[in-house]
Amino acid sequence: MIREIKVARYIDGRIPIEQYEKLIDEHTQLVSVDLVGWLTGYVEDLRTISIIAHEKGAIVLSDIFHAAGVFPIDLRGLGIDIAVCGSYKWLLAPSGAAFLCIKKELLDTVLTNCWTGWLGVGDSVIERRVRGETRLFERPLPLLDSQPASSASRYEWGSWAGPTVVGLAESLRFFQKINMESSWRRIQSLTSTLINELVEKNFKIFSPIEKDRMSGIVSLSTRNSYDVAEKLLRSRVVVSARPGILRISVDFYNNEEDIEKITCKLAEMKEAII
Numbered sequence: 001m002i003r004e005i006k007v008a009r010y011i012d013g014r015i016p017i018e019q020y021e022k023l024i025d026e027h028t029q030l031v032s033v034d035l036v037g038w039l040t041g042y043v044e045d046l047r048t049i050s051i052i053a054h055e056k057g058a059i060v061l062s063d064i065f066h067a068a069g070v071f072p073i074d075l076r077g078l079g080i081d082i083a084v085c086g087s088y089k090w091l092l093a094p095s096g097a098a099f100l101c102i103k104k105e106l107l108d109t110v111l112t113n114c115w116t117g118w119l120g121v122g123d124s125v126i127e128r129r130v131r132g133e134t135r136l137f138e139r140p141l142p143l144l145d146s147q148p149a150s151s152a153s154r155y156e157w158g159s160w161a162g163p164t165v166v167g168l169a170e171s172l173r174f175f176q177k178i179n180m181e182s183s184w185r186r187i188q189s190l191t192s193t194l195i196n197e198l199v200e201k202n203f204k205i206f207s208p209i210e211k212d213r214m215s216g217i218v219s220l221s222t223r224n225s226y227d228v229a230e231k232l233l234r235s236r237v238v239v240s241a242r243p244g245i246l247r248i249s250v251d252f253y254n255n256e257e258d259i260e261k262i263t264c265k266l267a268e269m270k271e272a273i274i
Helices: 017-023 046-055 125-130 162-177 180-200 225-234 256-268
Strands: 030-034 059-063 082-086 098-102 217-221 240-242 245-249
Touching: 017 046, 030 046, 046 059, 180 217, 180 256, 225 240, 225 245, 225 256
Parallel strands: 030 059, 059 082
Antiparallel strands: 082 098, 217 245, 240 245
16 A cells, blocks of 8 residues: 655756655655656666665666666666656657566565466466477466466556557667767767757757766756647657747768857857756
């Protein structure tokens, strides 16, 4: 039973480690934290947060939505217990699918001992397919006397959105083929260039400027974010508007010309932004 939810607050676009130390105690069961902040692009120190949480007996769950596809991720090295991620955004796959990674030793604990649908039972279609079986429905599914699957497939719901799953599979194959370290260095270089150009033009950066906390997201503090985003779109520059924030995403397929174009367009609209 959930007795209390504590929320860490942003301070200048980031959450200081001291807040986690203050909020996590011996009563904490679960610590949920994004690896990369969706609004600022701040890369959390998940390794330190995991140590703090585990010392108090808590499980760490991380949403890696804005990290997967951006830079290499070592889930074991980060020390987290559960990772979740959607299919679109930086993985460049269709919307509508997601994946979950959970430590096997947690499958039968109080917080995670459950299953959700007909694909989550033991000897399900998923498990049969993994074993290489082709006659998936040759024997009845054990639905009347079911037990949860012994793997993370126990969290599968009902039938998949086929086209989305196919798209996600192709996306993952693509990212397995490319050099993620090289892709990440390119994103870092372009992001640094963008930040330097905007700082030089006296824009207020809401994202981190420290290299070890930087991702592919650069956010500006703005007065009229939605108006600015709509004007940029008319110039074929796509950004995301949030209340008081203009969020720019830089990926490996962008180039120096893209950075120059958006900085010039923003400079033209500077009076409406600052």
